[in-house]
Amino acid sequence: MTQATASADAPLASGRSSTWVRLSRRTEAPPGEPRRIGYVYILPALLVYGAFVLVPFAHTAWLSLHEWDGVTSPTWAGLENYRSVLTDPHVRATFGHALVLIVFYSLLPLVLGLVLAASLSRMRVRGLTFFRAVLFLPQVVSLVAVGIVWKWILGPEGSLNQALRGLGLESAARPWLGDFGWALPSIGLVGTWVMYGLAMVLLVAGVQKIPSSLYDAARVDGAGPVREFFAVTLPGVRNEVVVVLVLTTTTALRSFDLVYVMTQGGPGTTTEVPSYRLYTAAFQTGQAGLGAAIGITLAIVIFALAFAITRIGERRAA
Amino acid sequence: MTGAIDRVLNHALLAFFALMALGPIAGVVLVALHPPDAPISGLALPDGLDLSSFRLAWREGGFGHSLRSSAIIAGTTVLASSVLAILAGYAFATMRFRGATALFYVFLFGLLMPFEATIIPLYYDFRGLGLTDTYWAVILPSTGLSIAFGTFWMRAFFLSAPRSLVEAARIDGASSLTVLLRILLPFGRPAVLTMVLLVFMWTWNDFLLSLVMLSGQNILTAPLSLAFFQASRETHIQLVAAGAIIVAAPVLAVYLVLQRQFIRGVVSGSVKL
Amino acid sequence: MAPVRFERVHKRFGDVVAIHELTLDIADGEFMVLVGPSGSGKTTALRLVAGLEALSGGHIHIGARCVDRLPPKRRDIAMVFQDYALYPQMTVYDNLAFGLRVAKVPRDEIRRRVDAAAEVLGLGDLLRRKPRQLSGGQRQRVALGRALVRQPQAFLMDEPLSNLDAKLRVQTRGEIKRLHAEIGTTTVYVTHDQVEAMTMGDRIAVMNEGRLEQVGDPDTVYHQPANTFVAAFVGSPAMALNAVDVVTGDGQVTLVRDRLRLVVARAACDLPARAMLGVRPEHARLWSDDAGLVGPVDGQVEYVEALGRETFIGVAAPGGARFVLEADGAYRIRIGEHVRFGFIPGRLHVFHPDTGAALGRL
Numbered sequence: 047m048t049q050a051t052a053s054a055d056a057p058l059a060s061g062r063s064s065t066w067v068r069l070s071r072r073t074e075a076p077p078g079e080p081r082r083i084g085y086v087y088i089l090p091a092l093l094v095y096g097a098f099v100l101v102p103f104a105h106t107a108w109l110s111l112h113e114w115d116g117v118t119s120p121t122w123a124g125l126e127n128y129r130s131v132l133t134d135p136h137v138r139a140t141f142g143h144a145l146v147l148i149v150f151y152s153l154l155p156l157v158l159g160l161v162l163a164a165s166l167s168r169m170r171v172r173g174l175t176f177f178r179a180v181l182f183l184p185q186v187v188s189l190v191a192v193g194i195v196w197k198w199i200l201g202p203e204g205s206l207n208q209a210l211r212g213l214g215l216e217s218a219a220r221p222w223l224g225d226f227g228w229a230l231p232s233i234g235l236v237g238t239w240v241m242y243g244l245a246m247v248l249l250v251a252g253v254q255k256i257p258s259s260l261y262d263a264a265r266v267d268g269a270g271p272v273r274e275f276f277a278v279t280l281p282g283v284r285n286e287v288v289v290v291l292v293l294t295t296t297t298a299l300r301s302f303d304l305v306y307v308m309t310q311g312g313p314g315t316t317t318e319v320p321s322y323r324l325y326t327a328a329f330q331t332g333q334a335g336l337g338a339a340i341g342i343t344l345a346i347v348i349f350a351l352a353f354a355i356t357r358i359g360e361r362r363a364a
Numbered sequence: 365m366t367g368a369i370d371r372v373l374n375h376a377l378l379a380f381f382a383l384m385a386l387g388p389i390a391g392v393v394l395v396a397l398h399p400p401d402a403p404i405s406g407l408a409l410p411d412g413l414d415l416s417s418f419r420l421a422w423r424e425g426g427f428g429h430s431l432r433s434s435a436i437i438a439g440t441t442v443l444a445s446s447v448l449a450i451l452a453g454y455a456f457a458t459m460r461f462r463g464a465t466a467l468f469y470v471f472l473f474g475l476l477m478p479f480e481a482t483i484i485p486l487y488y489d490f491r492g493l494g495l496t497d498t499y500w501a502v503i504l505p506s507t508g509l510s511i512a513f514g515t516f517w518m519r520a521f522f523l524s525a526p527r528s529l530v531e532a533a534r535i536d537g538a539s540s541l542t543v544l545l546r547i548l549l550p551f552g553r554p555a556v557l558t559m560v561l562l563v564f565m566w567t568w569n570d571f572l573l574s575l576v577m578l579s580g581q582n583i584l585t586a587p588l589s590l591a592f593f594q595a596s597r598e599t600h601i602q603l604v605a606a607g608a609i610i611v612a613a614p615v616l617a618v619y620l621v622l623q624r625q626f627i628r629g630v631v632s633g634s635v636k637l
Numbered sequence: 638m639a640p641v642r643f644e645r646v647h648k649r650f651g652d653v654v655a656i657h658e659l660t661l662d663i664a665d666g667e668f669m670v671l672v673g674p675s676g677s678g679k680t681t682a683l684r685l686v687a688g689l690e691a692l693s694g695g696h697i698h699i700g701a702r703c704v705d706r707l708p709p710k711r712r713d714i715a716m717v718f719q720d721y722a723l724y725p726q727m728t729v730y731d732n733l734a735f736g737l738r739v740a741k742v743p744r745d746e747i748r749r750r751v752d753a754a755a756e757v758l759g760l761g762d763l764l765r766r767k768p769r770q771l772s773g774g775q776r777q778r779v780a781l782g783r784a785l786v787r788q789p790q791a792f793l794m795d796e797p798l799s800n801l802d803a804k805l806r807v808q809t810r811g812e813i814k815r816l817h818a819e820i821g822t823t824t825v826y827v828t829h830d831q832v833e834a835m836t837m838g839d840r841i842a843v844m845n846e847g848r849l850e851q852v853g854d855p856d857t858v859y860h861q862p863a864n865t866f867v868a869a870f871v872g873s874p875a876m877a878l879n880a881v882d883v884v885t886g887d888g889q890v891t892l893v894r895d896r897l898r899l900v901v902a903r904a905a906c907d908l909p910a911r912a913m914l915g916v917r918p919e920h921a922r923l924w925s926d927d928a929g930l931v932g933p934v935d936g937q938v939e940y941v942e943a944l945g946r947e948t949f950i951g952v953a954a955p956g957g958a959r960f961v962l963e964a965d966g967a968y969r970i971r972i973g974e975h976v977r978f979g980f981i982p983g984r985l986h987v988f989h990p991d992t993g994a995a996l997g998r999l
Contacts (some may be wrong), residue, residue, distance in 0.1 A: 076691040080459050080540040087455035087540075088467065091448035098486070099474050116488060162381065165374055180382040182382035183389065186619045186626075188569040190587040191608040194594050195392045198601055205391060243385050244630075250503050261674020287631040289634040292476075296427040300478055302411030303571045307591055321480045321572070328484045329576065341481035352476055531689055532722035536711035536736030537785075550726040 059265050063225035098347065103345075110339035115332035127339035137340065140320045141347070143230055144299050147319065150234025151241050151298035154289055158238075159245030163253040163283060168261055170254075178250075189240070193307030196236045197223065200308075223309050229317045233304055245290045252286030253279060288359035292352045299348055319345050396605035421593070421606040428517060430589035431614065437499055437585060438567040441506040442560055448507075449514025450556070454544050456515065457522030458530055468519070474512025477507075479572065487576050501577035502585065506570065510563045516632060521555035558629025561622060568615050586611040638822045639700030639738060639790040640665045641686060647694030652680045652747060654848045658695070668817050668824045670838035672831055675871070676830050678847040679827045680795055686825060687793050697860050700790055701920035710739075719800065723768040723783075730764040733782050749788075753783040756929035757816065769880040774805045781816070790826040798833065809981075832884055835859065837922045843867045868986060869913050874942075874949055876915045879958040883908045890955060890999065892985075895956025899931055901985065908996060913988040918961040920950055920984035921967075924977040927945040931999075932979025936960070938972050 068243050070151035075081045080227075112120035132136050171177070184192065199205045200222040222232040260278045269277060302321040305311060311318040311326070319339050326336030383624045422428065455461075456468050466593070486505055490496045525548055533543045574585040580592060591613045594604045619626060641663040648656040656678045663669045671679040686697055688709035696703050704712045715736075722733050730751060737747045755761045758778045769777055782793055797813075798806045814837055817824055827988045828834055834841045835855045842852040843866070851863035862868035868876045869901060881892040881899075885908065892899040892914055899914075924933045936952040939959070943966070950962040950970060962978050970976060985999040 054414070075460060076689055076708075077532070080708065081461050083570045084461040084464065084541060086458035087451045087459070091452035091471075091515060092467070094504070095442070095474060095508045095515075098505045099477070100415075100470070101507075102482035102485045102489075103477065105489075106481050109485060134435050134986050158381070162377060165370075165377055169370065169374065171371075175624065177378045178627050179620075181385050182623070182627055183385055186565060186615055187389070187612045188571070188590070188615070189611045190569075190571055190594075191427060192419050194590070194604055194608045195388050195858060198395070238623040239384070239388070242381070246381065247539060247627060248631060248634055268529045269441060275510040283582055286634065292549070296476065296478070300480060302480070303587075305559065306571070306575070307594065319391070321478075324480055324484075325572070325576075331464075334484055334488070338484050341367075341478070341484065344478050347449065348476055348478055361535065467671060484709075526722065528718040528720050528722035529666075529724070531687075532716065532718060533724070534689070535687060535709040535714070535716050536783075537739040538735075542739065547724050547726075 048246075065139075083332045084299045104268070106338045106341050109335055112335045114334040116334050117329070120335065123335055127336045128343070131339050131343050132335055136315055136318075136352050137323060137336075139315065139349045140323045140340075143317065143342075144301075144319050145219035146230055146296040147234050147237060147301055148295050150231070151237035151301070152291060152294035154238045154247035154285065155242035155247075155294060158242045159249040159290065160280075160283075160287075162246050163249040164271075166250055167253045167256065167279050168258065174250075175283075177232050178247050181246050183243065185244050189303035190307055192240060195310045196239070196304075200232055208250065224313055226313050226316050229309055229313055230358065233301070233308060233317055236304055239299060241294050245294065248286045248290050249283055255283035284359055288355055291355045293350050295355070296348055297349075318347060377619070385476075392605045392608060395602050396609050398602045400600060400603055417602045417606040418610065421575055421603045422610060424603070425589055425593040425607050425610075426584070426595075427586070427589060427607065427610050430586045431610070432583040433583045434568055434586040435614070437502050437506070438564050440499070440503050441510055441567045442563050444503070445507045445510035445514050445563055446556065446560055448540065449511050449559070450518050450544075452511070452515045452550070453518025453520075454522050454548070456519045457525075458543075459540070468515075471512050471515045474509060475516055477512075479509060483573065483576050490577065496577055497582045498584065499581055501571075502574055505573055506567050514563065516561055517559050518555065520633070521552050525551065554625065554629070557622075558633070561618065561626055562629065564618065565615050586614075638666055640698075640798070641669075641791055641823055641825060643686075643695070644698065645695040646682070646692060646697060648678070648685060648690065652932040653826040654847055658855055659841055659849055660847060660849075661852060663823060663825060664854065666821045666823055668814075668837065668839045669827065670826045670828060670834040670841045671832035671844060672828055672838075672841055673844035673850075674691060676846065677844040679829075679844045681843070683716075683793050683825060683827045687714060688712050697990040703965075705883060713790045714788040714825050715787040715791075717780045717784050717797045719796045720729070721768075721780040721800075723776055723779055725768055727773070728765055728767055729779050729782075731780055736783065736787050750788070750961055751782075754782040757785065757819075758782050758812075771799055774809065774928065776805060776811075779807060781813070785816075785820075790823065792822050794824065794826045796828050798828070798830075803912050806981055815836065821867075832873065835871065838857070841933075844871075845869060851862070857954065861995065861998075862915075864996050865913055865915065865988045868988070868995075872917055874918050874961050876917045877921070877960045878913050878915045878988075879960070880957075881912055881958075882912045883910055883912050883987075888939075889942060892999075894954075894958050897934060897955040897958055899934070899980070899985070901931055901982065909989065911990040912996065913990055915986035915988060916960060916984065918963040920981040921960050921962045921965055921978055922981065923962065928979070929982065930979030931982050931985065933977050934960075934979065935975065935977050938970055938974050939978055940972060941970060943969070950976065952978065967970065 060217075109120065111122065111124060113123040113126070114120035204219045206222065210216070210219045220228065222228050256278065261274060261283070264274050264278050300321050301319050302325065305317055305319050307324045309317045312323050321344065324337040324340040324344070325341065327333040392615070396417055397413055397415070398417060400417050400420050452471070458463060483503070488497065490501050493502050496535070529547060530543055532548050569587060571591070573585045573592070574588045578584055578588060580588070584592070589606050593607045597603050643659045643661040646653070646656055646659040647879040659678075659682060671682060673679050681690060685692060686699070688704065688707060692705055696705055698704065698710055699714065714772065724735060727735065727771060733751045733754060734747050737750065751764075755764060758781060760775075760778055760782055763775060763779070765773060768779070771779065774878075780797065798809055801809060805815050810833060826837065838855060840852060840854050841858055843850045851858055851867045859871055860920065862871065865878055869878060879894065881894045884891040884893055888903055890901050890903055890908065892901065922928065934954050938950055938991060939953050940951040942949040946966045948964045948966055948968050950964060952960045952962055954960060960978070962976070983998055987996045987999060988994060989996055
């Protein structure tokens with residue numbers, strides 16, 4: 047995403063009237079063209095954004111280098127907090143959990159989306175608008191409500207266990223959210239439920255933009271459905287895949303709401319995610335510095351991941 | 365007849381996924397339609413459409429207040445961030461000034477940056493200023509973040525307008541503000557609408573910010589009140605279910621009415637990424 | 638209305654020079670066409686007059702004023718864009734009235750002018766419609782109307798006919814000329830189509846790579862091109878250009894290329910040893926002994942274009958020279974056949990072999 051949006055294009059500097067061309071520093075502005083007034087337009091937005099996003103971010107970075115209980119003065123701690131993030135087993139584990147969640151929030155929905163996109167690739171489906179509306183529904187509902195709903199479904203007497211028992215799989219029924227091994231995957235599955243509709247909507251839209259002549263050409267060349275998928279469909283939705291991956295991995299790495307409502311990090315610490323650890327550290331155990339370090343690390347991971355995904359997406363283009 | 369089989373298969377696939385998406389939501393609605401004291405077990409169907417759980421939940425959960433608060437917060441955030449984002453996006457798209465590219469990157473940063481990386485100082489600073497537990501504590505940071513998205517979004521839209529349109533207006537003597545208000549914005553209603561919808565949805569559904577900033581003494585947002593309600597009513601699942609529906613209802617209503625705009629906006633916007 | 642003057646205008650975009658020292662005088666009320674291939678700088682020149690680009694050097698005058706530092710709205714000009722640039726959410730009436738409203742012209746004056754323009758352009762029934770409900774030709778006329786109501790000192794038109802289909806283009810060409818004859822405002826018109834240029838301009842200015850190659854009335858530019866670029870650009874099919882050696886003997890000049898030998902009467906000026914020979918198709922004819930042609934030349938037919946009214950024959954001559962002949966529409970000949978042809982005397986253009994400048998006609 048960084049690459050594609052990086053082109054801060056400005057109004058044209060030559061020839062044809064509807065192209066936008068990168069501004070060259072040495073090109074003068076024609077008389078009367080609004081120029082410096084641009085600063086005035088941007089100022090209010092910049093002020094609010096700067097004051098409540100940029101400054102706090104810098105402040106968090108500063109805090110991460112200190113130890114602070116939220117009450118007394120912060121004391122300098124250098125990179126100590128970051129060392130904790132990297133070495134403390136509990137804190138490190140939270141990032142591990144986040145990575146597991148990425149599989150559920152991101153990879154699974156992507157696969158499901160691709161499956162659907164592939165099957166819809168060559169035809170217009172009637173009532174697609176209706177299906178899209180329904181598929182997108184989970185994205186619209188507050189995650190707190192989602193957490194509540196699934197907490198009930200996954201409860202000891204919830205629908206899932208009921209269904210399993212009904213199918214005669216009594217032994218498979220368990221307290222999903224209370225099980226040390228199953229709690230995290232359970233939350234992951236909820237994430238899959240939330241995200242797969244988004245992945246599908248985006249990927250199906252992308253697939254419908256692929257000109258059918260490409261498929262015809264492939265078929266004339268004798269390609270079967272699998273070959274068609276890898277040769278035509280997948281490259282054609284490359285951009286959508288990048289977007290889906292970036293959006294879903296970011297959500298996976300954050301996922302505070304679900305954890306808070308469904309498991310509060312438990313059982314034990316098996317479902318603690320970085321944002322949850324940040325919350326407890328900063329507001330409950332008086333470790334604001336550590337919390338800040340977790341926050342900064344989270345930001346770095348997200349940026350790195352988004353960058354990597356976009357890069358790979360572009361390299362495939364070549 | 366591979367054509368027909370394909371079509372049936374596709375519809376079956378779509379229907380399956382749609383059902384999976386709808387299922388839990390429908391289930392919750394069914395649960396909420398049970399009276400408050402009835403015992404619930406999993407996939408039970410209510411005897412009749414009983415709204416008493418809704419009434420009880422509304423009273424006991426204080427949802428009237430929290431819905432109002434959420435509306436105030438979301439409304440203010442949407443209004444403020446939209447106006448500022450339109451102005452900034454317009455400038456980035458149509459004006460050349462030194463440092464424009466760098467400044468735009470600054471805004472772009474906020475799109476990816478996880479909100480968790482700013483709440484800690486925000487909380488403590490606001491507390492120091494006595495602003496915690498007020499509407500501003502939630503409105504201001506929400507607006508800041510929404511501006512990052514909004515600026516990116518509106519800039520993308522203004523860039524898509526033909527440059528000759530702006531030039532013709534300039535020759536006709538229109539000032540930059542006139543061009544924005546009388547020529548480009550009327551053209552851009554769908555883009556602005558999508559932005560408004562998305563910001564409204566995200567602000568309404570926000571949880572972490574409200575949790576940190578609001579202690580519950582004065583004001584609660586809808587999701588926050590739901591979380592507290594759920595914690596205290598663990599056993600009465602139908603009350604909690606009713607509460608969840610009450611909280612989700614406003615956004616769902618807006619979504620149902622405008623879902624085409626919603627989805628179209630999200631799909632077209634992702635292309636711009 | 639007013640004259641428009643380019644005085645040593647220079648325009649750079651970063652490292653790229655778009656216009657080199659352009660000096661051009663457009664008379665009051667004249668219809669001047671700037672024509673050239675893409676990248677020639679013609680559109681840039683127009684935009685400089687409009688004030689949509691800044692000058693890198695030189696001056697531009699509209700009327701008595703030097704407008705270098707003036708923003709577009711103060712230059713008293715009106716522009717018609719290639720894509721018409723009509724305000725999409727406004728009715729045709731509002732589109733026409735917009736500039737006047739911004740200038741705070743009184744309401745009845747606006748109505749008067751808009752109605753007058755609508756009358757002239759036949760837009761009366763369309764005033765309440767929106768641009769998206771109009772056809773391409775109608776939109777074009779609204780764009781013209783918007784320029785008309787401003788009653789400016791000069792009209793600037795940027796390839797306004799390019800987006801129309803061929804038939805509409807011809808029709809609208811006539812309308813624009815008719816308008817100009819009626820109203821008489823100075824017009825600067827940019828196009829890449831040399832046919833448009835030839836039929837519409839009082840004078841045409843041929844531009845290439847940011848330089849003015851030649852300016853003059855269509856006749857002069859066609860029959861006395863100043864250099865090989867103009868010669869090849871104007872006229873269709875293009876003038877055939879071939880390099881030849883020049884042998885000056887007593888009383889006559891012989892143009893030689895391999896076995897090709899053309900004997901012509903002595904030229905008035907001195908000719909270098911080598912030159913570029915240019916001949917238009919209409920001056921290259923099938924050989925006939927009593928037609929007084931220069932030649933004969935023997936060649937082989939490479940292609941034939943039978944257009945009904947005339948037939949053009951592409952010929953390969955000795956030494957790799959190539960010519961295009963014009964013959965009667967009913968004439969038929971096949972590819973590969975031998976053909977004998979000659980040239981009308983006085984219509985052989987000679988250009989300098991290196992600079993391409995015109996040296997004279999033989």
